Amino acid sequence: MGADVRVVIDARPALDPHRTGIGMYTAAVLRHVPAADPDGRYVAWYLDVRGTLSNRRWFRGWAPNLSERATRVPTRVFAPVSVRANLPRLEWLAGRFDLALATNFLPPPTGSRGVVLVVHDLAFDHHPETAPHHNPRWRHLFDDWLSRAAGVIVPSAATREDLLRFHEVDAERVDVVAHGTDAEAFRPAKPGEIDAVRRRHGIDGRYVLFLGGLEPRKNLEPLVRAFGAMVTDDAWLVIAGGEVRWAPGYVADVERAIAALPPARRSRVVRTGYVADVERRALLSGAEILAYPSRYEGFGFPVLEAFAANVPVLTSDVSSLPEVAGDAAILVDPADASSIAGGLDELLGDDDLRNVLRAAGTTRVAAFTWERCARETVAALRKARDRAAGG
DSSP, rough: OTTTOOOEEEOOGGGGGHHHHHHHHHHHHHHHHHOOTSSSEEEEEEEGGTTTTOOSSSTTTTTTEEEEEEEEEOOOHHHHHHHHOOOHHHHHHHHEEEEEEESSSSOOOOOOOOOEEEEOOOOOHGGGGGGGSHHHHHHHHHHHHHHSSSSEEEEEEEHHHHHHHHHHOOGGGGEOOOOOOOOGGGOOOOOOHHHHHHHTOOOOOOOEEESOBOOOOOOHHHHHHHHHSOOSSOOOEEEOOOTTTTTTTTTHHHHHHHHOOHHHHHHHEEOOOSHHHHHHHHHHOOSSSSEEEOOOOOOOHHHHHHHHTTTOOOEESSHHHOOOOSSSEEEOOTTTTHHHHHHHHHHOOOOOHHHHHHHHHHHHHHOOHHHHHHHHHHHHHHHHHHHTTTT
16 A cells, blocks of 8 residues: 555454454454555554553564554553543554554544444344343444444455445445455364363263354354254264353353253263363364354354364354355254254264365365455555545
């Protein structure tokens, strides 16, 4: 975009100690977008009160044209004040900028028109009960920004359709830029790593794996019931994911569903809690199947991660998941536990089918690179810059 264009990226999600999909996306944007636009100037802005004395840098060396600005204010203070008072302004904290990329729906307070929103999904419209943190104040801000942002990026055509359906927004300002995945980071782990993680969690047999935060739209209760209803009687179910801040009670719901299983099945359910990247890769590599029957996704990172790890996938036939999975997964009705159970039995009972899906997944994941995502993001930012400059 040229050395005279300065782009601030909201890097806060990348520093979340329990990163979810938005955090992984933000980290990938910070690593790849500046490299895709070497003439531009990029700034990673974030909150880091603990770095006051050390003056530490989180993104040093990521790209020669990426600098960083930290605001030494705790998140617990910044978040409520910024929402209620619309202060402090991003331009005070990060310096002058031409564009701000809001990586998590809403930007920090700013008077600039050069804002590009990244809208990851519309779960709060489809399933409002799963998003209590998106309260009326948040929704008002979201609609306000949709009406004046210079651009909006969504990760799938399904999410774009949802955005246009539920909200007043100029379709010309909405760009579909599919996320990528780091296929190398999820290549199959070594047998020793897989054996170690199995021993650590007491997994004594082939297993079906779920990866993701424990929240209602991830549909864990029907998955647990489906596991109990399967004809296949030698498989384990491993649920790898921790409590999410906005749904603290859902873990208890999942535990109740597990407790209702027959004793023999219940003894083969393992909950690992939140897992870090290395353990996540080993668990995924050792799985017979990734089961991801989510009720709604704007994209669905675990599907691509499984493809990269050479693991067959069962996922839902709704929202963006068929768009991401293509013909490389078994699609089921997430509202029907018997449909999920039937899909799991089919996959576990058919070696040839699993091999076909492994090959299809390897081909499929090759199209979802962060380099492509970065190029398309830069193109969307350029269009937004032209709109903002044009008034």
